[in-house]
Structure formats: structure tokens, C-alpha cells
Amino acid sequence: xxxxxxxxxxxxxxxxxxxxxxxxxxxxxxxxxxxxxxxxxxxxxxxxxxxxxxxxxxxxxxxxxxxxxxxxxxxxxxxxxxxxxxxxxxxxxxxxxxxxxxxxxxxxxxxxxxxxxxxxxxxxxxxxxxxxxxxxxxxxxxxxxxxxxxxxxxxxxxxxxxxxxxxxxxxxxxxxxxxxxxxxxxxxxxxxxxxxxxxxxxxxxxxxxxxxxxxxxxxxxxxxxxxxxxxxxxxxxxxxxxxxxxxxxxxxxxxxxxxxxxxxxxxxxxxxxxxxxxxxxxxxxxxxxxxxxxxxxxxxxxxxxxxxxxxx
Amino acid sequence: xxxxxxxxxxxxxxxxxxxxxxxxxxxxxxxxxxxxxxxxxxxxxxxxxxxxxxxxxxxxxxxxxxxxxxxxxxxxxxxxxxxxxxxxxxxxxxxxxxxxxxxxxxxxxxxxxxxxxxxxxxxxxxxxxxxxxxxxxxxxxxxxxxxxxxxxxxxxxxxxxxxxxxxxxxxxxxxxxxxxxxxxxxxxxxxxxxxxxxxxxxxxxxxxxxxxxxxxxxxxxxxxxxxxxxxxxxxxxxxxxxxxxxxxxxxxxxxxxxxxxxxxxxxxxxxxxxxxxxxxxxxxxxxxxxxxxxxxxxxxxxxxxxxxxx
Numbered sequence: 210x211x212x213x214x215x216x217x218x219x220x221x222x223x224x225x226x227x228x229x230x231x232x233x234x235x236x237x238x239x240x241x242x243x244x245x246x247x248x249x250x251x252x253x254x255x256x257x258x259x260x261x262x263x264x265x266x267x268x269x270x271x272x273x274x275x276x277x278x279x280x281x282x283x284x285x286x287x288x289x290x291x292x293x294x295x296x297x298x299x300x301x302x303x304x305x306x307x308x309x310x311x312x313x314x315x316x317x318x319x320x321x322x323x324x325x326x327x328x329x330x331x332x333x334x335x336x337x338x339x340x341x342x343x344x345x346x347x348x349x350x351x352x353x354x355x356x357x358x359x360x361x362x363x364x365x366x367x368x369x370x371x372x373x374x375x376x377x378x379x380x381x382x383x384x385x386x387x388x389x390x391x392x393x394x395x396x397x398x399x400x401x402x403x404x405x406x407x408x409x410x411x412x413x414x415x416x417x418x419x420x421x422x423x424x425x426x427x428x429x430x431x432x433x434x435x436x437x438x439x440x441x442x443x444x445x446x447x448x449x450x451x452x453x454x455x456x457x458x459x460x461x462x463x464x465x466x467x468x469x470x471x472x473x474x475x476x477x478x479x480x481x482x483x484x485x486x487x488x489x490x491x492x493x494x495x496x497x498x499x500x501x502x503x504x505x506x507x508x509x510x511x512x513x514x515x516x517x518x519x520x521x
Numbered sequence: 522x523x524x525x526x527x528x529x530x531x532x533x534x535x536x537x538x539x540x541x542x543x544x545x546x547x548x549x550x551x552x553x554x555x556x557x558x559x560x561x562x563x564x565x566x567x568x569x570x571x572x573x574x575x576x577x578x579x580x581x582x583x584x585x586x587x588x589x590x591x592x593x594x595x596x597x598x599x600x601x602x603x604x605x606x607x608x609x610x611x612x613x614x615x616x617x618x619x620x621x622x623x624x625x626x627x628x629x630x631x632x633x634x635x636x637x638x639x640x641x642x643x644x645x646x647x648x649x650x651x652x653x654x655x656x657x658x659x660x661x662x663x664x665x666x667x668x669x670x671x672x673x674x675x676x677x678x679x680x681x682x683x684x685x686x687x688x689x690x691x692x693x694x695x696x697x698x699x700x701x702x703x704x705x706x707x708x709x710x711x712x713x714x715x716x717x718x719x720x721x722x723x724x725x726x727x728x729x730x731x732x733x734x735x736x737x738x739x740x741x742x743x744x745x746x747x748x749x750x751x752x753x754x755x756x757x758x759x760x761x762x763x764x765x766x767x768x769x770x771x772x773x774x775x776x777x778x779x780x781x782x783x784x785x786x787x788x789x790x791x792x793x794x795x796x797x798x799x800x801x802x803x804x805x806x807x808x809x810x811x812x813x814x815x816x817x818x819x820x821x822x823x824x825x826x827x828x829x830x831x
Binding site for chain 1: 638644646726752762
């Protein structure tokens with residue numbers, strides 16, 4: 210067993226290199242802050258399940274990321290949030306979809322895992338479950354930001370579903386640099402966990418479920434690794450991306466880095482996805498085949514990274 | 522490339538060996554009927570996507586199986602159906618959850634795949650989508666059978682979630698679970714389709730393994746898989762995906778990979794699956810007491826069974 214490690218992402222996509230400071234700096238700062246939060250939690254002995262949940266809650270609360278407050282809007286201008294969480298050693302997991310008033314979807318996903326005999330609850334029933342458990346809820350308008358109202362308008366003008374990183378007309382709104390949020394962590398004992406949360410696709414059909422709440426697709430953890438994926442949901446589903454990382458490690462003996470790179474590569478054409486992953490022995494991988502991915506990681510042996518675009 | 526092949530499941534679980542004739546025979550007959558339908562369709566050149574959809578529609582319409590009409594009931598006595606379908610060569614897929622009035626959930630899953638840029642629609646929106654596309658809908662009461670009303674009552678008395686195969690002393694058979702079909706044609710086109718009403722007494726809004734791509738349903742260029750059993754275990758075990766992963770990454774045969782995936786899914790009594798490979802092989806392993814199943818291959822092998830063969 211090696212040291213602890215943590216990695217988190219704020220979405221992969223076509224993040225333009227000329228992203229203005231006022232769009233870039235708040236996000237980088239948030240990534241740094243979440244990384245510190247997560248590292249402190251790991252150092253103080255918190256279980257990776259607790260660590261990933263608290264980091265994702267932080268990202269959900271931040272309006273610049275596509276999860277919780279700041280979620281992108283459905284075609285009807287509403288917010289529908291989904292999330293999932295998974296613990297590696299036991300493979301216990303929880304997932305929710307279709308939340309409209311719950312401040313922290315990732316925490317409801319965890320409640321489903323811990324308080325019900327089920328894994329996945331959705332829509333009205335998930336909302337009712339949240340209330341029954343005294344989870345914090347607010348008016349739906351809480352989650353809606355002016356940027357996302359503008360982004361929906363832009364997407365409708367183009368009359369197509371858009372992963373909110375594509376910025377085909379920089380002159381209208383040059384940045385759509387938000388996607389999904391996620392966190393993976395491992396402690397000294399090799400306990401692993403993964404947590405992912407999102408508002409989904411800009412202009413998505415009401416009731417559309419993406420990759421984020423699908424275990425094995427957007428989120429996965431077993432005794433070898435923990436993975437959280439982000440990108441074009443439909444591609445990630447078809448490629449069962451998160452499970453793929455663990456499967457090639459286990460069945461082909463690939464290292465975390467090789468397995469993570471492989472899973473991203475076979476997920477689809479360039480611009481499809483990215484992921485963050487940690488292994489039971491404290492390694493980290495953060496591959497992506499998009500222009501960029503908001504990401505951050507740290508390992509016990511002192512490695513730290515906060516970045517958006519590729520390193521080269 | 523081998524010949525065509527098809528396999529069908531009508532659920533795995535604790536099917537008692539002394540299942541009375543009136544509960545056993547109609548289901549066996551239905552399996553045979555569906556197998557013939559599927560085989561004819563394959564022989565006439567229909568794509569596996571069409572074949573698996575039509576077989577699952579047939580099983581959804583049969584009130585003896587836990588899908589469509591005859592679905593088990595939620596804790597509130599309602600029906601919430603889910604389904605998914607996947608095409609192996611393209612990996613296109615479609616899934617639906619939370620249907621209450623749609624006669625054939627599997628067909629709606631296919632429509633989501635073919636008529637939207639998405640894969641998975643659920644609950645009110647899925648129902649609205651069905652209506653917008655003129656899909657056949659009926660009153661929710663259509664799906665509810667006296668048998669399932671009684672089973673729900675039984676389970677509530679026992680106050681636990683049950684995969685509906687248990688408790689022989691009150692109702693000796695509760696041998697319904699999920700329905701599914703996998704098929705391959707001579708050209709190696711593969712498809713998988715799965716449909717269910719879920720767990721008896723499940724929480725309203727609970728989604729199981731059936732609409733989860735990689736868990737209850739999966740198909741790629743190597744094989745097509747449809748799983749059945751304890752939904753939460755199948756999700757954790759990513760069972761359907763694992764069959765293909767073991768073939769692809771460990772070079773296992775279909776039979777080995779299918780058996781291994783079932784074995785790893787959990788303790789005995791967890792699950793079963795049906796699978797076909799691109800080269801026309803069939804596998805139908807299960808670690809439960811029994812699994813309603815049927816299969817046929819082009820070289821003449823046919824099997825319709827409930828319990829293990831030995």
C-alpha cells in the first residue's frame with residue numbers, strides 16, 4: 210500500500226485557449242480550493258467516500274461549474290441534476306437523476322446508497338426521498354444562472370444539443386467551459402471512492418439521463434481504482450468508460466495510466482471525453498481527448514497539479 | 522463467421538422445483554412460442570435489433586412475465602417499467618425508466634435510440650415522448666394482474682424487498698423477474714434487449730439494472746448479453762459489460778466469460794444471463810435455482826428449460 214491521492218475535475222470539453230481571465234481565474238481558484246479541502250480531509254483520516262462527497266458538494270455549490278448551482282438548462286429552461294457515488298472495496302453505490310430543488314445531489318446519491326436497499330432513485334420520487342430525509346432543498350430558481358440562460362438561448366439558436374464547452378460563435382459567449390464535476394480519492398489503506406455530479410447537456414430533453422448517474426459509465430470504483438468521467442454523455446455510456454479503466458487494469462494488467470488513456474481513446478472521436486482516476490496504490494491519471502479539462506490532483510509524495518489544457 | 526443464434530430469458534431466481542403445472546406450463550409454452558418467432562424472424566433476414574425487439578414485445582405482452590403486462594408492483598401498488606436495447610456493431614443504445622402507460626417499453630427504448638440525440642429518457646418525460654410519437658398507451662390498470670397484487674401483499678407482510686422468486690409456502694411460485702433476448706445473424710450483427718417491472722415492493726422511482734447499459738444489457742462487436750436477477754448486484758457487477766470485457770481483454774470464450782461474469786456477480790442466487798457471440802455461439806449461465814430460458818442456433822441446437830440440465 211502506498212500513499213493517499215486525490216483528483217478532481219470540473220468538466221472536459223472545447224475550452225478555448227483565449228478563455229478570458231474572468232472566466233478562467235475563478236474556476237482555477239475553485240479547483241485549487243477544492244484540492245486543498247480534499248487533501249486536508251485525507252490527511253485528517255477521512256474516508257475517501259467522505260472526501261469525494263465533500264469535494265463534489267463544494268463544486269456543486271460553485272456557480273461556475275455545471276453541477277448544482279450553475280447547472281446547464283434543459284430545453285424548457287429548467288434544471289435537472291443527477292449524480293452518483295461509489296465505494297471501491299464494497300462496490301456499494303448510489304445514484305440520483307431528475308433533481309430540481311436539492312442543493313447537493315451527490316449527498317442524496319449517498320443517502321440512497323446508505324439508507325435504502327436500492328442504488329438509484331429518480332425524479333419525483335428522488336425529490337420526495339430527499340425531503341423525507343431532511344436534505345436541504347431550495348426554490349428551483351436558485352440553481353439558474355444568467356450565463357446558463359444565455360447559453361440555452363445560444364444553443365436553441367443553433368438548434369442542436371451542445372455539450373456546453375463548444376463555442377462555435379465566440380462573439381456571443383466565448384466560454385462554455387463547464388461540463389460535469391467529479392472527484393476520486395484513495396487513502397493509505399487503499400480505500401477508494403468516486404463521486405460525479407452534473408446538470409447534463411445544454412438544451413437537453415426534459416427527462417434525459419446522461420452518463421453521470423450510470424454506474425460503470427460516469428462513475429466506477431472497485432478494489433483497483435476509482436474513476437470519474439466527463440464529456441459527451443452518450444459516447445461515455447456506449448463506451449462504459451469508467452468501468453473500462455478498471456477492466457483493462459484487471460483483465461489485461463495495464464497500469465492506471467495506460468488503462469485511463471486507453472479508456473479515453475476508445476470512447477470515441479477526439480473531443481469526446483476525459484476522466485480522473487486514482488489507483489489503490491496512490492497513483493493518479495487525468496487523461497482527456499478534448500481541448501481541455503478543468504482538473505486538479507495531489508498525491509502524498511508531494512505531486513500537485515492544477516490545469517486546464519494539456520501540459521505540453 | 523458462424524450461423525445465426527438467439528437466446529431468451531424470462532428471469533432467473535429461486536424457482537421452486539415443485540412449481541405447479543399451472544405456473545410452469547404457460548411460461549414454457551411462451552418461451553417456445555417466442556423462440557419460434559425469433560428464429561423465423563432471423564431466418565427471414567430480419568436484423569437482430571428487430572428480432573430482439575419483437576421477442577421482448579411478445580414477452581412484455583404475456584402477463585406471466587415481469588415486464589409490461591404482468592409487471593410486479595411498487596410499494597404503492599403501481600407499475601413502473603423500464604427497458605433498454607443495444608446494437609453491437611454501432612453500440613447505439615436506448616433506455617427508458619418509469620413508464621406507467623406504455624404497452625411496450627422496449628419499443629420506446631428503441632425510439633429513444635433512433636429518434637433522439639440521447640440514450641436514456643425517464644418518467645414523465647418518457648411518457649410524454651411516447652405520446653408525442655404515437656406509441657401505444659393504455660390505462661395503468663392494464664398492466665396490473667391479480668397475481669401481482671397478491672404478491673405485493675405477501676411481501677409487505679414479510680416487510681422486505683424480495684426478488685419475486687421467494688417464499689414458496691404462501692405463493693409457491695413467484696418466478697418472474699425480467700425478460701430479455703439476444704440475437705446474432707450470419708453477418709455477425711448483434712443485439713440485446715431487456716425489459717422489466719423491477720422488484721416487488723420497490724420504492725417508487727427506483728431504477729434497477731435493466732435500463733443500465735453495461736449492467737442489464739450490453740452488446741458490442743463480440744457478443745450481446747441480457748442479464749436478470751438481483752438488480753443492485755448486477756449494477757455493482759456491471760455484469761453484461763463484463764462478459765464482453767472478459768472475452769476481449771482475457772481472450773475467454775463466450776461460455777467461459779458468461780460463466781465467469783455470473784460467478785463474480787455475487788453469492789449464489791444473484792443472477793443469470795443469456796448471451797450470444799458474433800460467431801453464433803450461445804451461453805445461458807445462472808447461479809440461481811433456475812432461469813426461464815430458451816435458445817436456438819443455426820446448426821440445430823435448441824433448448825427450452827427452467828432448471829439446470831444435470
